[in-house]
Amino acid sequence: MTxxxxxxxxxxxxxxxxxVSAGRRSRGPSIALRVVxxxxxxxxxxxxxxxxxxxxxxxxxLMPRPSVVAARLSTILGEIVTGxxxxxYAWETASALLIxxxxxxxxxxxxxxxxxxxRLAKLVLYPYVLALNAAPRIVFAPMFVIWFGLGxxxxxxxxxSIGMFPVIVGTLAGLARAEGQTHKLMxxxxxxxxxRFRLVEFPSALPYIVAGAETASVLVAVGVVIGxxxxxxxxxxxxxxxxxxxxxxxxxxxxxxxISVMGMLxxxxxxxxxxxxxxxxxxxx
Amino acid sequence: MEIVLDGxxxxxxTRGRESVLAVAQVDLRIxxxxxxxxVGPSGCGKTTILDMLLGVIEPTTGSIGFTGGPRGGxxxxxxxxxxxxxxxxxxTVRSNVVLPAQCGPAAxxxxxxxxxxxxxxxxxxxxxxxxxxxxxRYPWELSGGMQQRVAIARALFxxxxxxxxxxxxxxxxxxxxxxxxxELQRIWMAERFTGVFVTHSIQEAVLLSDRIVVMxxxxxxxxxxxPIPAARPRHPDDLAGAELGAYLLEVREALRAGMAExx
Numbered sequence: 413m414t415x416x417x418x419x420x421x422x423x424x425x426x427x428x429x430x431x432v433s434a435g436r437r438s439r440g441p442s443i444a445l446r447v448v449x450x451x452x453x454x455x456x457x458x459x460x461x462x463x464x465x466x467x468x469x470x471x472x473x474l475m476p477r478p479s480v481v482a483a484r485l486s487t488i489l490g491e492i493v494t495g496x497x498x499x500x501y502a503w504e505t506a507s508a509l510l511i512x513x514x515x516x517x518x519x520x521x522x523x524x525x526x527x528x529x530x531r532l533a534k535l536v537l538y539p540y541v542l543a544l545n546a547a548p549r550i551v552f553a554p555m556f557v558i559w560f561g562l563g564x565x566x567x568x569x570x571x572x573s574i575g576m577f578p579v580i581v582g583t584l585a586g587l588a589r590a591e592g593q594t595h596k597l598m599x600x601x602x603x604x605x606x607x608r609f610r611l612v613e614f615p616s617a618l619p620y621i622v623a624g625a626e627t628a629s630v631l632v633a634v635g636v637v638i639g640x641x642x643x644x645x646x647x648x649x650x651x652x653x654x655x656x657x658x659x660x661x662x663x664x665x666x667x668x669x670x671i672s673v674m675g676m677l678x679x680x681x682x683x684x685x686x687x688x689x690x691x692x693x694x695x696x697x
Numbered sequence: 698m699e700i701v702l703d704g705x706x707x708x709x710x711t712r713g714r715e716s717v718l719a720v721a722q723v724d725l726r727i728x729x730x731x732x733x734x735x736v737g738p739s740g741c742g743k744t745t746i747l748d749m750l751l752g753v754i755e756p757t758t759g760s761i762g763f764t765g766g767p768r769g770g771x772x773x774x775x776x777x778x779x780x781x782x783x784x785x786x787x788x789t790v791r792s793n794v795v796l797p798a799q800c801g802p803a804a805x806x807x808x809x810x811x812x813x814x815x816x817x818x819x820x821x822x823x824x825x826x827x828x829x830x831x832x833x834r835y836p837w838e839l840s841g842g843m844q845q846r847v848a849i850a851r852a853l854f855x856x857x858x859x860x861x862x863x864x865x866x867x868x869x870x871x872x873x874x875x876x877x878x879x880e881l882q883r884i885w886m887a888e889r890f891t892g893v894f895v896t897h898s899i900q901e902a903v904l905l906s907d908r909i910v911v912m913x914x915x916x917x918x919x920x921x922x923x924p925i926p927a928a929r930p931r932h933p934d935d936l937a938g939a940e941l942g943a944y945l946l947e948v949r950e951a952l953r954a955g956m957a958e959x960x
Contacts, residue, residue, distance in 0.1 A: 602801025
């Protein structure tokens with residue numbers, strides 16, 4: 413017991429020191445260190461998986477070796493880049509993502525604006541918006557296939573039915589955040605309703621709409637892949653199902669990685685454009 | 698332009714309870730080119746009167762008339778400076794100043810003024826309020842006092858013959874406030890607009906006004922109308938002098954009497 417006391421004291425002192433230094437440099441570890449930590453963790457996990465699968469502690473039937481997945485990934489990527497057969501599937505997924513996001517934005521902003529502008533519309537429609545948002549959209553897949561077929565349209569509708577809700581909510585919240593003083597200013601200037609909307613309300617709602625769009629970009633990817641899973645034979649999602657039916661786990665993994673990266677790129681794109689669009693967002697209030 | 702309030706009352710309906718009378722039977726005449734302050738404690742209806750002058754709300758009874766101005770009617774909307782600068786953060790300072798030209802009747806004016814004309818007018822006003830060097834900056838890059846200067850420039854943009862101020866300097870520090878008082882006096886002496894200035898600072902009212910209208914609450918009404926015929930420009934140090942000091946006292950007593958009556 414006597415031996416442990418100084419150890420505890422030293423640890424506490426070290427902790428206090430690090431707390432002090434953390435307080436002094438409020439930004440925490442440097443960027444380089446952070447990158448090393450994040451990448452290092454990923455590498456560690458992959459290395460452990462490689463070890464466990466190579467030694468057959470985990471069956472390769474359940475978990476492909478990361479090195480095998482990496483080889484498959486580079487093959488598929490090579491095919492996509494050189495315009496091989498997979499490129500068509502990748503393009504189908506990518507275009508569905510972009511079209512769905514654009515449609516979710518247009519429809520979401522339109523519905524959000526309608527709900528914000530008309531009390532009657534909000535009273536009647538908003539409960540349905542909330543109800544639809546709560547419904548697990550995948551149950552609509554059979555209907556969408558019957559109504560919109562097995563092609564792109566069906567998948568876009570599925571993606572929009574999921575992705576438009578954060579845009580609706582963001583638009584509604586942004587527009588409802590009526591600023592009394594600005595409103596007074598505009599009325600005093602004799603502004604029409606349209607001028608008020610165009611010059612003040614819509615721009616001030618933009619930070620909220622952008623936040624909605626960021627969430628939408630993630631949800632749209634879910635919708636597109638659900639569409640590809642449930643019907644038709646287009647897109648990387650369809651290839652995943654095909655590979656699964658062949659027990660081709662390395663291909664499943666490689667495709668999952670590619671689809672995930674596509675989703676991340678879409679989300680990053682929206683975040684980047686959003687930051688340029690609402691350059692004032694962080695500086696005010 | 699002359700402003701005449703004739704038996705103006707404003708009541709608000711509150712859910713369930715009986716309606717609240719914010720302003721009761723106010724008769725007030727503000728002559729063309731006159732600078733009038735409305736002072737009174739919170740809840741005396743001074744902002745309500747200003748909002749009615751701005752056309753933001755309508756009086757419940759009575760009428761408000763604007764007559765005899767160089768222009769008139771809907772074409773001549775009053776300029777307005779509020780307590781917060783309320784500048785649009787996505788617009789540059791210059792572009793904020795131009796805003797009134799893009800609203801209401803001014804936006805329908807034909808032929809529409811060209812961009813360089815609007816720009817020149819904005820720059821002229823920014824020089825007048827001494828923030829010309831920040832024309833291309835964004836409002837959030839400016840201090841509170843600077844932002845309020847921009848708001849004044851915006852209010853002056855359409856050369857309105859009536860200017861309304863709703864406690865425009867109450868959120869600023871003492872030094873900034875003093876320099877803006879001097880600025881506002883200078884601008885008013887040059888432009889001679891009809892000014893309606895709502896404040897709860899007696900000093901500010903005495904310093905700036907030709908006349909002070911004192912209001913009392915419950916219900917909001919006018920209890921005194923005190924002319925301040927002192928020479929201009931007035932300096933804050935003059936407030937400690939005999940002449941302005943006497944007016945300070947007179948306004949303070951009128952406020953006190955009004956409060957006693959209300960209580």
